[in-house]
Amino acid sequence: MRRFRERLGDHIGPLCCAIGVVAVVIVYAVYQPAVLSAFGIASLANASVTLALAGLGQTVVLMTGALDLSIGSEISLVNCFAATFMGGSTTSIVLVVVASLLIGLAVGAINGLVVAYGRVAPLIATFCTSFVYAGISLTLRPQPGGSIPDSFANLLTGNWGLLPFSALLLLLAVLVIWLPVFRSRLGRFILAYGDNPESAFASGIPVRKVGMAAYMLAGLFAAIAGLFLAAETTSGDPSIGNVYTLNSLAAAVLGGVALTGGRGGMLGPILGAILLSIILNVLSIVGISAFWQDFIEGGILMLVLGLAGIRLLRAQSWMTLLGRSQS
Amino acid sequence: MPDAVLRAEGLTKRYGGITALEDVSLSLAAGEVLALLGANGAGKSTLVKMLSGNVTPDSGSIAIGGAERHLTSPRVAFEAGVATVHQELSLFGSLTVAQNILIGREALGRLGHIKEETSLRRATALLAEIGVPDIAADARLGTLSLAQRQLVEIAKAISFDPRVLILDEPTSALGLTDVHRLLSVVRGLRAKGRAIIFISHRMEEIETIADSVTILRSGRKVGAFPRQSFTRDRALELMLGETQQQLHAVPPPPPAVQTTPPILQVADLRLDGRLNGVSFDLRPGEVLGLAGLEGQGQKDMLFALFGLFRRGLRGDVIIRGQARRASRPLQAIAAGLAFIPDDRKNMGGFMFLPIAHNIAVTILDRLRRFLFLNARRETAIVAELIQRLAIKCASADAPLGSLSGGNQQKVIAAKWLAFERDIYLFCDPTRGVDAGARETIYATIRDLAAAGKGIILYSTDMVEFPILCSRVLVFRGGKIAGSVSGAEVSEESILALSFQDTGAVAA
Numbered sequence: 001m002r003r004f005r006e007r008l009g010d011h012i013g014p015l016c017c018a019i020g021v022v023a024v025v026i027v028y029a030v031y032q033p034a035v036l037s038a039f040g041i042a043s044l045a046n047a048s049v050t051l052a053l054a055g056l057g058q059t060v061v062l063m064t065g066a067l068d069l070s071i072g073s074e075i076s077l078v079n080c081f082a083a084t085f086m087g088g089s090t091t092s093i094v095l096v097v098v099a100s101l102l103i104g105l106a107v108g109a110i111n112g113l114v115v116a117y118g119r120v121a122p123l124i125a126t127f128c129t130s131f132v133y134a135g136i137s138l139t140l141r142p143q144p145g146g147s148i149p150d151s152f153a154n155l156l157t158g159n160w161g162l163l164p165f166s167a168l169l170l171l172l173a174v175l176v177i178w179l180p181v182f183r184s185r186l187g188r189f190i191l192a193y194g195d196n197p198e199s200a201f202a203s204g205i206p207v208r209k210v211g212m213a214a215y216m217l218a219g220l221f222a223a224i225a226g227l228f229l230a231a232e233t234t235s236g237d238p239s240i241g242n243v244y245t246l247n248s249l250a251a252a253v254l255g256g257v258a259l260t261g262g263r264g265g266m267l268g269p270i271l272g273a274i275l276l277s278i279i280l281n282v283l284s285i286v287g288i289s290a291f292w293q294d295f296i297e298g299g300i301l302m303l304v305l306g307l308a309g310i311r312l313l314r315a316q317s318w319m320t321l322l323g324r325s326q327s
Numbered sequence: 328m329p330d331a332v333l334r335a336e337g338l339t340k341r342y343g344g345i346t347a348l349e350d351v352s353l354s355l356a357a358g359e360v361l362a363l364l365g366a367n368g369a370g371k372s373t374l375v376k377m378l379s380g381n382v383t384p385d386s387g388s389i390a391i392g393g394a395e396r397h398l399t400s401p402r403v404a405f406e407a408g409v410a411t412v413h414q415e416l417s418l419f420g421s422l423t424v425a426q427n428i429l430i431g432r433e434a435l436g437r438l439g440h441i442k443e444e445t446s447l448r449r450a451t452a453l454l455a456e457i458g459v460p461d462i463a464a465d466a467r468l469g470t471l472s473l474a475q476r477q478l479v480e481i482a483k484a485i486s487f488d489p490r491v492l493i494l495d496e497p498t499s500a501l502g503l504t505d506v507h508r509l510l511s512v513v514r515g516l517r518a519k520g521r522a523i524i525f526i527s528h529r530m531e532e533i534e535t536i537a538d539s540v541t542i543l544r545s546g547r548k549v550g551a552f553p554r555q556s557f558t559r560d561r562a563l564e565l566m567l568g569e570t571q572q573q574l575h576a577v578p579p580p581p582p583a584v585q586t587t588p589p590i591l592q593v594a595d596l597r598l599d600g601r602l603n604g605v606s607f608d609l610r611p612g613e614v615l616g617l618a619g620l621e622g623q624g625q626k627d628m629l630f631a632l633f634g635l636f637r638r639g640l641r642g643d644v645i646i647r648g649q650a651r652r653a654s655r656p657l658q659a660i661a662a663g664l665a666f667i668p669d670d671r672k673n674m675g676g677f678m679f680l681p682i683a684h685n686i687a688v689t690i691l692d693r694l695r696r697f698l699f700l701n702a703r704r705e706t707a708i709v710a711e712l713i714q715r716l717a718i719k720c721a722s723a724d725a726p727l728g729s730l731s732g733g734n735q736q737k738v739i740a741a742k743w744l745a746f747e748r749d750i751y752l753f754c755d756p757t758r759g760v761d762a763g764a765r766e767t768i769y770a771t772i773r774d775l776a777a778a779g780k781g782i783i784l785y786s787t788d789m790v791e792f793p794i795l796c797s798r799v800l801v802f803r804g805g806k807i808a809g810s811v812s813g814a815e816v817s818e819e820s821i822l823a824l825s826f827q828d829t830g831a832v833a834a
Contacts, residue, residue, distance in 0.1 A: 183440040185433060188422075192430055195419040202381070202417035203430050203483075204402035262421045316599070316639050317630070318655065319674075 010263075013256015017271035024278045032285065042164040046157055046232055048277040049166040050075075050225045053173060054244040055251035055269035057221030060181075062252055064214045065194040065261025066115060066122035071222050071248050073133035074107050075241030078226025080137045083146030083236025093152050101223050107133055108219020112212030130245070137238035144237035148230050156231035166228065170270070173224055178266045181217065190214055194261025250301045251276050253308045276300070331390075332357050332522040333378075333409070333491045338387035340373055347373040348546045350387070355491065355522045360513065362537035363526045366566050366620075366822065368787060370546040371526055372414075375495050378524070379411035380404030392490060410489035412480045414496050420469035425450035427468050428483045453482045457512050474505035481512060492516060493524045498532060499622065510536055528620045530559050530826050544568050563826070567818055587611055588648075590781040591750055593632075596642035601627040603805035604642070609750065609781040614772060616792040617785040618821045619802035628802070629752050629785050633666040634659040646750070660689075665743035669755035671732070675739040678728035682720055683709045685727050685738050689746035712741040717767055733764025740771055750781040757788060769795060789818045801825055 008015075029035050035044065054071050061068040078100045086096045107129070114125040158165045181187045189210045193200040200207050222241075229240055248269075253259065254276060255268025279300065283293050315321045331354040340348045348370040355361050365371050376382035378389065380398040388395050391407050398404040404411070418427050425446045426433075434445035450464035459478045468476060477497055484492055494513065498506045506529075513536055517523060527533055533540060540557050542550040542565045550565040589608035596605045602624050609615050617625035631640055634653030644652040651662035659666070668674040676685045687694060687705045694700045694708075709723050716737040720730055727735055736756060743751065753772065757765045772795055776782050784795060792799045798812035801824035809824040811817075 180438070180440070185431065185435065185439075185441065188426065188430065188433065188441065192419045192422060195421050196417075198415065199417040199419055202379075202401050202413060204400075204405055205431055262419065314638075316636055318635050318637055321637065 011256070011267075013254070014265070014268040014271050017255055017268065017275050020275045021271060021278065024275065024282065028278065028282055038159055038162050041162055042157075042159040042166070044274075044278060044281065045164040045166045047281055048274040049170050050229055050232070051244060051247055051251055051277050052170055052270045052273035053221050053225035053228065054248035055255070055273040056173070056178060056266060057218035057225070058248035059252045059255075059257050059264050059266070059269045060190065060214050060217045060221070061122075062249075062257050062259060063190050063194045063261060063264045064211055065197065066211065066214070067126070067249065067259070068111060068215065068218050069123065069126040069245055070107070070111060070130035070133055071218060072241040072243065072245035073130040073137070074104060074219055074222035075226040075229065075244050076137045076238050077107065077133045077140075077241075078103055078223045079229050079240050080141040080146070080236040080238055082227055082230040083148055083234075084140055086146075086148055086152065086230070088149045090151075093149065097227060100227050101220060104219040104221075104223025104226070105216050106219070108216035108222075109212065111219070112215035115215065116208040116211035134238065141236045141238050144235055144240075146236040148234040150234075153231045153234050156228055169224070169228060173221065174266055174270075177217065177220060182266075186210070186213055191262055194263075196262070246301055247276060247297075248273075250304050254304050259305075259308055330356055332392060334390045334393075335378070336388050336390075338374065338377055338384045338389070340377065340382060340385050346546050348377070348384075351543070351546075351548045352387075353541055353548070353551070355524065357490070357520045357522050358517055359538045360517055360523045360525050360536055362533040362540045363524055363543065364533065364540055364562055364566065365543035366789065368545075369543040369566070371543055372495070373546070374543070375411060375413075375493055375524075375526065378404070378409055378491070378493055379413070380409075405487050405489070408487075408490040409493065410484035410487045410491070411493040412477070412484050412495060412497055414499065416476055416480045418468055418476060418480060418483070421467070423465050423467055424454075424462060424471070424479050425464040427479060428453060428464075428486050430483075432486070449486075450482070453486050454478075457482055457485055458515055459508070459512065474501050474508070477501065477505075477509065478512065481509075485516070489521065491522045491524070493526075495526050496528065497525075498527055498529060506532065528826060530562070533557075534559075542566055559826075563819065563822055567822060590647060591632075592643070592645040594643040594645070596628070596631060596640070596644065598627060598631055598636055598641075598805075599639045601805055602631065605802075605805070605807055606642075607800055607807065607810075609783060611749075611779040611781055612776050613798065614776050614782040614784060614796045616796035616799035616816070617783060617802060618789065618792055618799050618825065619808070620825050621787065623802040623825075624805035625785050625800075625802040626754065627805075629666070629754050629783065632659065632783070633664055633752055660746075660748070663749035664752060665746070665748035665750070666752045667736075667740050667743060667754060667756050669758050671735050671739060676727045676735060676742075679726050681724045682713070682718070682727055682730070682738055683723040686712055686723075686742045686745055689742050708745055712745055716741050716744075716771065731761065731764075733760040733767075736760050737764060737767060740768065744771070744775075748780075750783070751775055753782065753784045753786075755786050755788075756784070757786070757791065789821055792821055793817050803827070 034040050054075060057071055058068055081103060082096055082100050086093055111126055111129055114120050114129065115122050156165055156169055189205050192205060193207055193210045197207060225244065226241065230236060251272035252269045255272030257264035257268055280297060283296060312321060333355040336352045338348055338351045351370065351374060353361065363371050373382060377384050378398065380401045380403050383399060389398060390396065391409065396407040398407060398409065428450045429446050433441040436442050447464050454460060454462050454464060457478065462471070462475055462478060468479065471479065497509055501509065510532065513523060513525065525536060537554055539551065539553050540562065541548060542562060544566055549568065587610050590611050591609040594606050596602055605628060617628055619625045630636060632644060634655045637654055640652060640654065643650060646662045653659035653662060672678060683705060686709050691700065694705050713720065713723060718734050718737045718741065720734065727738055730738065756768050760768065772782055772784065786792065793816050796816055798810060799816050799821055800807045800810045801821055802808065803825065808827060811820045
């Protein structure tokens with residue numbers, strides 16, 4: 001029984017999200033039966049996959065007890081880079097994709113250097129680097145534009161019956177990046193470091209390298225998200241990633257990832273991203289004005305992030321409660 | 328000893344002007360349990376941190392198995408063969424027992440993935456080896472009891488196959504049954520030829536487990552002898568050393584007259600895991616000391632009175648006949664309490680704000696005229712207090728952070744003197760404070776007592792109790808283990824109560 005409750009406690013985030021997704025889809029389908037068509041599913045999947053990728057990246061950093069406010073800018077940067085240089089030939093497509101992934105790792109490494117080696121608070125550090133990355137994006141593409149070859153766009157956004165290719169992309173990212181990392185020592189170190197940094201150091205874990213690796217992984221996921229957005233919109237836009245910074249945090253927290261580190265998985269943020277995307281989608285379909293959309297979106301985010309803090313209210317000492325809220 | 332596994336020579340460490348450890352040497356043979364004994368601040372933890380690679384010595388050398396090693400990080404220490412079980416455990420609540428034990432040394436498959444099955448098997452074998460097969464290797468660490476975690480930590484240390492194992496107060500938080508179990512684990516490890524450094528405040532444990540005893544005082548090694556010639560009296564004597572006579576110049580205030588009604592009554596106060604039923608009275612004019620070894624609940628007692636625990640506090644706090652148990656500082660202040668904390672930076676003052684703002688923060692209500700603060704009255708009150716407490720500062724507008732530690736502490740005391748309260752809680756008020764400021768703080772405490780205030784003093788410096796307190800409560804395991812009053816208040820009597828038997832530990 002104790003084990004069962006323990007397990008339930010672990011999966012309460014993903015579980016709630018799964019129930020939420022089913023509920024929202026049912027409501028959505030009642031109003032708009034076309035949602036369940038191949039096209040409807042593909043468009044919902046396309047909307048969710050970018051956020052899911054951003055959410056996974058954010059989750060890796062959250063698990064170390066830090067956070068990454070530059071994810072949105074990283075997505076924009078890769079998006080602008082890809083739309084500017086991709087060209088049309090297969091060779092150039094492959095080269096640009098590889099370069100994009102390397103850019104993701106590089107900008108993540110910069111975050112990691114500033115936070116883990118420069119000892120700047122994650123909040124400030126990544127807020128600052130987000131402006132640096134945004135500046136580069138604007139230099140690359142002062143206005144939205146550029147081009148993406150159809151072959152690349154169709155490869156990522158098409159569908160095969162009821163199965164959208166975007167879902168396969170997400171699956172691939174999980175299989176090739178997430179699972180290997182979290183089945184290896186690095187993943188264990190990330191969790192341990194977030195759980196208790198002092199213990200991690202005392203256990204001989206190379207804590208700074210681990211902090212840096214987490215940001216690099218976040219950058220890698222952001223790069224995939226940026227490439228996917230390029231395929232989806234067939235253009236580059238220096239502000240396209242902005243919304244994903246805060247939404248990735250919300251998706252992760254909605255999926256049960258603790259802001260204090262040491263806890264989290266990949267199912268939670270993915271389901272959280274799907275739930276959040278559908279809700280945002282419904283808001284626009286129902287015809288709520290753009291102003292109220294932002295209002296409701298901001299409200300949802302505050303609610304979710306606020307709920308995440310409830311756990312802290314169990315603290316016995318005022319000092320721990322006040323100390324924790326500063327991160 | 329020619330076959331010493333560990334040999335440390337002349338270890339010295341200074342922090343600023345303070346010497347934490349000076350010229351300490353020790354050697355340890357295979358299959359030997361060396362007990363390290365000393366009062367708070369004697370240098371035990373500095374020594375442990377050096378041997379575990381968390382602190383590098385300023386001078387001195389450490390040789391393991393005859394070869395000199397520079398233990399520059401915990402990892403290097405592990406590799407050199409020294410494993411340490413720290414007081415603050417180095418474990419992770421969200422990982423399983425097996426994942427904790429083998430962190431960083433998991434068996435990896437060809438693809439770099441962790442072989443969980445192998446980890447489980449190895450962890451199970453290790454737990455069986457140290458004699459605790461009942462801890463499940465796949466249990467989440469967060470679900471285990473403190474004693475079980477302590478044993479997991481030992482299993483983790485053993486998994487490095489160390490030649491030297493350091494146990495830093497492994498029993499301090501354990502009950503008697505768990506202590507027995509831990510001691511038998513230690514005995515088993517000794518039989519297998521491990522060299523063990525065992526730190527404990529419990530004399531009875533040292534008598535049952537140690538082969539030799541080394542005693543530290545104020546960072547120096549003041550005695551070392553084999554178990555046969557170890558006696559408690561000799562150990563206490565060495566731990567104390569000569570008391571600082573010059574501080575006894577001013578006599579302590581007389582014990583409070585028992586006929587005055589108590590200003591504060593505490594009845595059966597409990598706080599999960601920290602206080603286990605504490606009861607006492609405080610009378611006006613009394614300076615009551617809270618003593619004991621570190622972490623026995625005396626500090627929590629002060630924090631609890633001042634409302635620093637939000638929840639979990641049970642029992643009664645009665646101030647002037649009214650129930651005034653506080654769950655936030657505001658309530659405690661309203662009930663007539665003032666609190667002078669030891670952590671000046673985080674709890675005491677505002678380092679970047681002027682001294683005047685720091686002092687006046689408690690009396691802003693009184694300084695208010697209509698909507699604005701009466702600056703002239705503020706200046707007058709602040710100037711008076713700066714003079715009274717001899718606070719050395721360029722001006723009242725200088726930031727608090729620009730003062731020396733002693734003067735900062737005086738400012739923090741001043742803010743509660745400005746806002747006259749009935750009961751003053753002093754939490755280690757002279758920590759990191761120079762001799763001059765110390766005298767001022769002592770004089771302030773005596774003046775407050777003479778003015779009929781109730782004073783509760785927690786200190787890590789035992790010298791302070793005899794010179795300030797009319798009565799001292801000695802804490803042990805979240806309870807009052809005993810009390811001394813009047814002429815009986817001495818370092819010897821307090822230390823004896825702190826180390827007192829809780830019941831014999833069988834061999």
